[in-house]
Structure formats: C-alpha cells, structure tokens
Amino acid sequence: MIPLLQVQDLTVRFDVLDGLVHAVNGISYNLNEGETLGIVGESGCGKSVSVLSMMRLIPQPPGKIVAGQVLYRGRNLLDLDDAEMQHVRGKEIAMVFQDPMTCLNPVLTIGRQISEALVVHTGASWEDARRQTVRLLEMVGIPQAADRLGDYPHQFSGGMRQRAMIAMALACSPSILIADEPTTALDVTIQAQVIELVKSLRDRLGMAVIWITHDLGVIAGLAEKVIVMYAGFIVERGSVDDIYGDPRHPYTLALLKSLPRVDRSSHERLATIGGMPPDLVGLPAGCPFAARCDYRVEHCLQENPHLRSILAGHEIACWVDVAGRHEPVTGREI
Amino acid sequence: MDTAEAIPRVSLPVVEEVEPPPLTFRQLFWRRFRRHKLALFAAGVLLLMLLYAVGGTIFFSEAEANYTDTGLRLQGPSREHPFGTDTVGRDILARTVYGGQISLLIGLSAMVVEVLLGIVIGALAGFYGGIVDSLLMRFTEAMLNIPQLFLLIVMAKFFGGRIPNVELAGRTFSGSVIVIVLIIGVTSWMYLARIVRAEFLSIKENEYILAARATGTRNLGIIVQHILPNCMAPIVVSATLSVASAVTLEAYISFLGMGVQAPTATWGNMLDGAYNYVETAPWLWIFPGLLVVLTVLSINFVGDGLRDALDPRTLAK
Amino acid sequence: MNDNHVLVQVEDLKKHFPITRGIIVQRQIGAVKAVDGVTFDIYQGETLGLVGESGCGKTTTGRTIIQLYRPTSGRVAFDGVDLTTLAGEGLRHMRRRMQMIFQDPFASLNPRMTINRIISEPLRAHNLATPKEQIERVQELLRLVQLNPRFINRYPHEFSGGQRQRIGIARALASNPQLVICDEPIAALDVSIQAQVVNLLDELQDRLGLTYLFIAHDLSMVRHLCDRVAVMYLGKIVELAHKDELYDHPAHPYTQALLSAVPVPDPTVERRRRRIILEGDVPSPVNPPAGCRFRTRCPIGASCPDEDPQWRDLGGGHWVICHQA
Numbered sequence A: 001m002i003p004l005l006q007v008q009d010l011t012v013r014f015d016v017l018d019g020l021v022h023a024v025n026g027i028s029y030n031l032n033e034g035e036t037l038g039i040v041g042e043s044g045c046g047k048s049v050s051v052l053s054m055m056r057l058i059p060q061p062p063g064k065i066v067a068g069q070v071l072y073r074g075r076n077l078l079d080l081d082d083a084e085m086q087h088v089r090g091k092e093i094a095m096v097f098q099d100p101m102t103c104l105n106p107v108l109t110i111g112r113q114i115s116e117a118l119v120v121h122t123g124a125s126w127e128d129a130r131r132q133t134v135r136l137l138e139m140v141g142i143p144q145a146a147d148r149l150g151d152y153p154h155q156f157s158g159g160m161r162q163r164a165m166i167a168m169a170l171a172c173s174p175s176i177l178i179a180d181e182p183t184t185a186l187d188v189t190i191q192a193q194v195i196e197l198v199k200s201l202r203d204r205l206g207m208a209v210i211w212i213t214h215d216l217g218v219i220a221g222l223a224e225k226v227i228v229m230y231a232g233f234i235v236e237r238g239s240v241d242d243i244y245g246d247p248r249h250p251y252t253l254a255l256l257k258s259l260p261r262v263d264r265s266s267h268e269r270l271a272t273i274g275g276m277p278p279d280l281v282g283l284p285a286g287c288p289f290a291a292r293c294d295y296r297v298e299h300c301l302q303e304n305p306h307l308r309s310i311l312a313g314h315e316i317a318c319w320v321d322v323a324g325r326h327e328p329v330t331g332r333e334i
Numbered sequence B: 001m002d003t004a005e006a007i008p009r010v011s012l013p014v015v016e017e018v019e020p021p022p023l024t025f026r027q028l029f030w031r032r033f034r035r036h037k038l039a040l041f042a043a044g045v046l047l048l049m050l051l052y053a054v055g056g057t058i059f060f061s062e063a064e065a066n067y068t069d070t071g072l073r074l075q076g077p078s079r080e081h082p083f084g085t086d087t088v089g090r091d092i093l094a095r096t097v098y099g100g101q102i103s104l105l106i107g108l109s110a111m112v113v114e115v116l117l118g119i120v121i122g123a124l125a126g127f128y129g130g131i132v133d134s135l136l137m138r139f140t141e142a143m144l145n146i147p148q149l150f151l152l153i154v155m156a157k158f159f160g161g162r163i164p165n166v167e168l169a170g171r172t173f174s175g176s177v178i179v180i181v182l183i184i185g186v187t188s189w190m191y192l193a194r195i196v197r198a199e200f201l202s203i204k205e206n207e208y209i210l211a212a213r214a215t216g217t218r219n220l221g222i223i224v225q226h227i228l229p230n231c232m233a234p235i236v237v238s239a240t241l242s243v244a245s246a247v248t249l250e251a252y253i254s255f256l257g258m259g260v261q262a263p264t265a266t267w268g269n270m271l272d273g274a275y276n277y278v279e280t281a282p283w284l285w286i287f288p289g290l291l292v293v294l295t296v297l298s299i300n301f302v303g304d305g306l307r308d309a310l311d312p313r314t315l316a317k
Numbered sequence C: 001m002n003d004n005h006v007l008v009q010v011e012d013l014k015k016h017f018p019i020t021r022g023i024i025v026q027r028q029i030g031a032v033k034a035v036d037g038v039t040f041d042i043y044q045g046e047t048l049g050l051v052g053e054s055g056c057g058k059t060t061t062g063r064t065i066i067q068l069y070r071p072t073s074g075r076v077a078f079d080g081v082d083l084t085t086l087a088g089e090g091l092r093h094m095r096r097r098m099q100m101i102f103q104d105p106f107a108s109l110n111p112r113m114t115i116n117r118i119i120s121e122p123l124r125a126h127n128l129a130t131p132k133e134q135i136e137r138v139q140e141l142l143r144l145v146q147l148n149p150r151f152i153n154r155y156p157h158e159f160s161g162g163q164r165q166r167i168g169i170a171r172a173l174a175s176n177p178q179l180v181i182c183d184e185p186i187a188a189l190d191v192s193i194q195a196q197v198v199n200l201l202d203e204l205q206d207r208l209g210l211t212y213l214f215i216a217h218d219l220s221m222v223r224h225l226c227d228r229v230a231v232m233y234l235g236k237i238v239e240l241a242h243k244d245e246l247y248d249h250p251a252h253p254y255t256q257a258l259l260s261a262v263p264v265p266d267p268t269v270e271r272r273r274r275r276i277i278l279e280g281d282v283p284s285p286v287n288p289p290a291g292c293r294f295r296t297r298c299p300i301g302a303s304c305p306d307e308d309p310q311w312r313d314l315g316g317g318h319w320v321i322c323h324q325a
Helices: A047-054 A082-091 A110-122 A126-139 A158-170 A188-205 A216-222 A240-245 A250-257 B025-034 B037-058 B062-066 B092-128 B130-145 B148-162 B175-203 B207-215 B219-230 B232-255 B267-273 B283-309 C058-065 C088-097 C115-125 C131-144 C149-153 C161-173 C191-208 C219-225 C243-248 C253-261 C267-272
Strands: A005-016 A019-031 A036-040 A063-072 A093-096 A176-180 A208-213 A225-230 A233-239 A308-311 A314-316 B166-168 B171-173 C006-021 C027-043 C047-051 C073-078 C098-101 C179-183 C211-216 C228-233 C236-242 C311-313 C319-321
Touching: A005 A047, A019 A047, A019 A063, A019 A225, A019 A233, A036 A047, A036 A216, A047 A063, A047 A176, A047 A208, A082 A093, A082 A110, A093 A158, A110 A126, A110 A158, A126 A158, A158 A188, A176 A188, A188 A216, A188 C253, A208 A216, A216 A240, A216 C267, A225 A240, A225 A250, A233 A240, A233 A250, A240 C267, A250 C191, B025 B037, B025 B283, B037 B092, B037 B283, B062 B092, B092 B130, B092 B175, B092 B219, B092 B232, B092 B267, B092 B283, B130 B175, B148 B175, B148 B232, B166 B175, B171 B175, B175 B219, B175 B232, B207 B219, B207 C098, B207 C115, B207 C161, B219 B232, B219 C115, B232 B267, B232 B283, B267 B283, C006 C058, C006 C211, C027 C047, C027 C058, C027 C211, C027 C236, C047 C058, C047 C219, C058 C179, C058 C211, C088 C098, C088 C115, C098 C161, C115 C131, C115 C149, C115 C161, C131 C149, C131 C161, C161 C191, C191 C219, C211 C219, C219 C243, C228 C243, C228 C253, C236 C243, C236 C253
Parallel strands: A036 A208, A036 A225, A093 A176, A176 A208, C047 C211, C047 C228, C098 C179, C179 C211
Antiparallel strands: A005 A019, A005 A063, A225 A233, A233 A314, A308 A314, B166 B171, C006 C027, C006 C073, C228 C236, C236 C319, C311 C319
C-alpha cells in the first residue's frame, strides 16, 4: 500500500533583497492513512514554509520550489494546474492556521463560508449544505449551532473561531488535515479543548493529521511519528516514543533538556543551547547545527550529514551518535 | 547625586555576535531620496536660488538696488539692466537679488515660528489629553476657521506702522518684515499642530513609552527624548512645505500693499509695483513672478521627495 | 530566601477601566473590572509567580502595583511606603527601586535610540551618574546580561528578540532596583532562547538579591523559576501556595483544570493523563458572575452558594478561595 502522502526532496528558496534564503533543504517523509505526524522546530526552521509550498500557497516570486515532488495518492501536487490544485485544497487536504482570521472572511457569516465550501467542493445544494453546516458546528462543539450560522467571525471568541475554522476544514471530509500552529495563540485550557476535539475527530473520521508546532508538549500528546527540523533540514525522525525517550540528535537532545516540566520539581538551571539560529541566507558548509553543538567533531564542519537510520524507523542526520553519552531525558531506561 | 553601587564583576561568557548594521537611518534616507529624480532636480534649483539671492550681493550692493534714477524708468531688458528697470528707475535684477533675500528670509523665519508653535501646542495637546487637549484643540479649530488672508490683512493693518526698523547683518530691514514673519507664523501653525498631536496620540500608546514611565523619566523627558524624535518625518515635511506657503503668502500680502514697505524690496512688493503696468511693462512682474514660482515649485517637489524618503513604514523596522 | 521581610504588600487592589459613552459629555456606563480585589505579599528575595489565562488581570496587576496605572482602590505598600498616596516627584523617585521588564522585545525599546541611551535612561532620570560614568555603567550592564559592550551604539532593530530582551533587562537593572516585575518576559521568544533568558534572570537574582514578580502563562516555566505561585481568574486570586505544594496538590478546581491542560513533553505521561476539560469560554470582565467567579465553568460549582467565597488557610502558606476546598 503506497503512503497517502510522499514528500520527496522538497527544496524551497526565497529570493529576497539580502540574498537567497534556503528555507527548505531537501526534506522527505511519508504519511500513511490515518497517521498523525508532528513536525517540530523553532521559528525559521522551515516547518511552515514546507507545508505551505506543498499546498502551493507560497507566492512564486519571491518563493521558488526548486526541487522535489509531493505525491498525494500517487499524483504530484506540484505538477497540477491551478484548477486541479483548488480541487485538492479543501476537499482532499485541508489546512488550519494559527490565526483563524487568515481563513475566515470577516464580512461573511460563518454559516455562509462553511456552506460555500460544501457547495463548491461536493456539489451539494445550499439547503443540504446548510444542514450539514449545522451538524459540523455541533461536531466541533459550538453550542446552539443552528442559531450561530448567521454570526460573523468577530462575534466568536478565539477558541470558537478555531473550532469554526476546523469545522470549515473538515466540511468535505478531507483525507489529510494540516494544522500550522493552530493553538499557539490560545490559552492553555482552550488549547486543551481544541486538541481533544481534533483527537476525537481524527479517530472518528480516520483522518491523517500533520501538526506543526514548536511546542514539544503538544506533540507528545498528539503525534505518532515526529520530524524535528532545523535550518530547513530534517535532523531527526522517528516514532514519538523514540524521539522523546531516546533522542539521538544533539539538537533534539538539547531542546528536550532545555524544557521545564510542569509535573516535575526542578532544582537546577535549565540546560541551554548556546549561540543563535543560523542565517538562512548564508548557510555554512557542513552541518547547520555544528556551531552550537556540544558533540561536534571536525567532520561536522566540513560535510552536511544526510539522514541515516540508526534503529528501525528512527533516523538522524548526524555524524555522531549521542546514545549513551547523556542522562536519560524522560526517566525511561535506554 | 547618587552614585550607583558597583555591580560585582561577572565572568559569564559573552553571547552571540551581532551582524554589522545593514544601513543606518541616514543612509537609507539618502538612498531613497536620490531615487526621486524630480526632487533631486528641484533641490538643485533651490540651491541655485539661494546662491542667486545670497551670492548676487557680490555683483550688486544694496545701495545700487535702491538707486533711483527716474531718467531710466520703465526701460525694457538691456545689456546694462538685464531685467529692465522699474517705475523709479531701479535695476530690477539687483532688486530681485535683495528682494529674494527678504522673501526667503521671511519664508524661513515664518517657518521657524510656525514649527515652534505647532510643535508646542500639538505636543501638549497630544501628550496630556483631557482638558488640555480639548482647550487647545478648540483654540486651534477657532484659528482654523478664521480665513487666513483676512487675519493676515487685519493684523498687517494693525501692526503695520508700529514696529521700528531693524539692523541685521549690515542691512536695514523695515520693521514690517518682522511683522509679516510673525503674522504668517501665527496664522499657519494649526496644520502642523494637528499633525503633531495625531503623532503624539499614536506614539504615546507604544510600549516603550510605558517603559520610559516605568523607568521614572519625567514627562518633559518623554516628550523630548522619546516621542519627538519619532515624529520628525511629518514635521520635516510640513516645515519644508510651509516655507513655500510663507513665500507665497508674503507675495499675497505685499501685492495687496500691506506687506513689507518701501524701500525694502521683496518679490511680493515688486509684483505689487507692477500692478498698473501689467501689459505695458511686463518685465516688471515676469521676473519676480518667475522667481517666486520657481522657488515655490522647487520647495514643493523637495517636500514630496522628503515625504517619500522619510516614509516610516519602510525606514524603521 | 530565608528573609521573611515583606517587600511589597498588596491589599484589596482594584483596577477598573471605565467604559464611557457620549459625544459632548462622557457618561460612564460600565467598567472592565480587570483587577477586582487582590491581596498578597511579596517577600524580599523571592520570586512570586502570578499565573492565569488571558483576561485574568495579571498584567494589569503588575502595572498597577508599580503605579503605571493608578489603582481604583486599594493599597500597595513598598517597603512600608504606601505608593497609592504618592504622586508626582515622590512617586517618580520611588521608581528607582522598582522596575519592569516587558513582554514584547520589539515594542518596548525605542527604535530611534541607541542601546546606550536606552539602558542609561534610568541613570539620567534619577541623576545617578555623570555622562562619563553612564557609559561605563552601561558597558558593565551589557556584560552583566552577556552582551558584548562593543555594540553600545547600535540600534534595537539590529539585535535578535532574545538579545533585545537582555537589553530590556539591562535597562531594568540600571538603577539597582529592589523589585523587578517581569511581565511575560519570555513569551515572545523561541524555545531555545527562553531557557537562556530564564537562566540569566535566575543568575541575576542570586547575584544582586533581586525580588521578582514573575507574570506568565507558561506554567512549566513558572514551576521552574518561582518560589511561590498565585493563580488568578477574572480579576481575583483563587489560590496561592509554595510552588511544589501548588503543582502537586492544587486545591482550587480552576488550578486543577489549568494544570491538567498543560502539555508535558513526554508521550508516556501524556498517554496516561486524564484531562479536566472546562466548558465554554472565560466570561467577560465587564460583567463577572456574582459570587465565585469560576462558578459558571466549575466542574463542581453547581452546588455553590451565591456569596463571595472566603480565603481559606490550608496550612503551610497554602491559601485558596473556594467554597468547597
């Protein structure tokens, strides 16, 4: 069975005043039916740009997809023309963003916007679409859904807007839901509500999910597979237990060790990563993380490591294997 | 004066390098101003005007400009008098030089008065808000509602003969110059005051202003160190354009006979002198008129260029 | 932190923002009760965390304590001096001893000032140093926050977010304050930079004997950094305790829900967790519910009476405001 989504060597550059920004540098991964993939990394690592390019939502100057393919059910999304791509977006692959106001039109009612998606993508009549919209809003937990069809986005609170955006995304039962930092701006209790919602919908609809965030806590509770990105590269990939229980890339390790935990008493200073994220315009030869890495060797400065498998399903892009050279991160025996 | 207690020396490792600055504000400004070809050209013309008015004194003395010889009156342009002579035989070229000095001086001085008044009133209204703002704004609006020309005429008539002559830089100015400068300044500050007030209202909401208050900076310090520097752009543009309008206004009043009095020349009162000879001796008004137009146009173009170059949206990050 | 000297006493502090209407004459038709009766002490040398979600009033509390907003009612005593009775020069003078670090590293620094002038502003405002001494002091402060003093004449936009936050810290420390209010200082920073800045704050507290009021919504970071924690909801404090006590034995239903919602970067823990999911959204601070503010969303609030709940002492410095705790 071929994977639902296959990203192969995706490379995206931006041509800006300061030079050429190497935003995404040859990343590859697969997504199977019903699977939840988490993409983590800090700002500038390329996680958002990679999915936006995949969905052809990056303006082509200054952005440019210089290499790679994105195969959805075997078809390369990058080869489709605009009309075909519009059909894919919304019906097959849906997206939700951090700011609901980027996809909710402030001058149209919520009911209208969701119904419109249904009419356009599934050919339903407006009557049917309206009924389905009410069901969708109820499904995402908006109380008195039928009464709220006529409300405008600004009349919803932040959490409700996110739910409405999710409802719109799910309207046509897509196979993949891509969520780009959807809960970053929400309060923690609202975030918990939204995550529970996505989990239950995912289980109910058998949807695959790609969840992008910098919040390692959220991914731990949501994802099955995890990709860690840095400077436009994938530096580690594996199951969620592998990544959190047995991180092998120095960046992942350092990131996990720098996080305080709400369930643990702490008595020492947080471990930090020295230095600053790299400038994506002038990427040095060699590993992009080398300058900040505690485990680097001479070779790291000369050649950029490719992803290699160290255990089944667990890969890192590193010349050094840090297994056994640090204290266990989660308390689990390695 | 307190001295701060010494901070214990800390040998923590110094963090990260900082990139060399891409471009300073000044460099960015010049780069963008240079792109405005018309503004650059106009700036050049202005420079020429200044040279003309100031440098021309090398060629003519003031006495020559005021030298009357009725035998030479109303002669057209010739080799001895390239711009011709006026109704009492004075050389027009020489008079445009000295007249230019006065006109430009009036323009610049009125601008200074205007800018000072506008900034002070706008800043106080915008910063303090409440009653202060209400009172100042009602006053400003009242001033705006009075037609400027009317005000000018009334004030010119009232103060006209009352100020004595002034000696400055070897030249004698009729007291009416000061009157004109003050009048123009006092009747033009309202526009700038509103702009400054609007800037203050918006800049005041920035978090670094709150930080300055938390630091303990006095109100005056906040106004002068924090807010004013951040609204220089509209002030500079407004000041530039106000020079142009002051020069024009001076021409108006002088043309109506209420401006600078004889024998001190200005471009404006030279136009007044040409009133009865519009067709018969056009050189009487063409040359001063052309100079006024050139000057005012150039200032306006430079002002445009400045406005674009100082656009805060692209200068500050 | 064995010093039991109370540096700041906050008593029944209220800050209401009036909502007005009218063209000629402004009538007050209501108020946003951002802070509605808050009482707590801050001990010398401690780090007190103030947590809550958006709209709970924690930022307003911080700003009202140092009188950036004047309180609607209530009392704030700083080292024995009632700040609410001070004004003008007297208040300005006190500001030397209590400073603030802001959340937004981009907005809290004047983009037209060099960092030299930014950091030395407290020195100028309180006449603490001659111009020559100012430069030396700024360089010292830059070294203290781990920035290279070479960059003293650069502008804020030339620095990264984390570096700007350090500049903000340097500015706050310039006048040798006793109290520093940290208003969400790391919320706008990248994860790997947050740890650096938090460590710096920790280090500085040890070396300089500072007292912090740490306002934040990141409960994991608060557990790491703070000694005691107060939880706010809709303008009131609902629970206050030493940190381990609060996190391990939360007594108020809101605290329990809040803690259960915080994600933990550990999949085995996450799988085992039972989340308390609250219904609905936070009510508006214009019209808070009568009595206990949390009643409308509380999982056990159905049986609670209409009156305001009282402070209950659970021992060991653990206080909670609840009818049922």
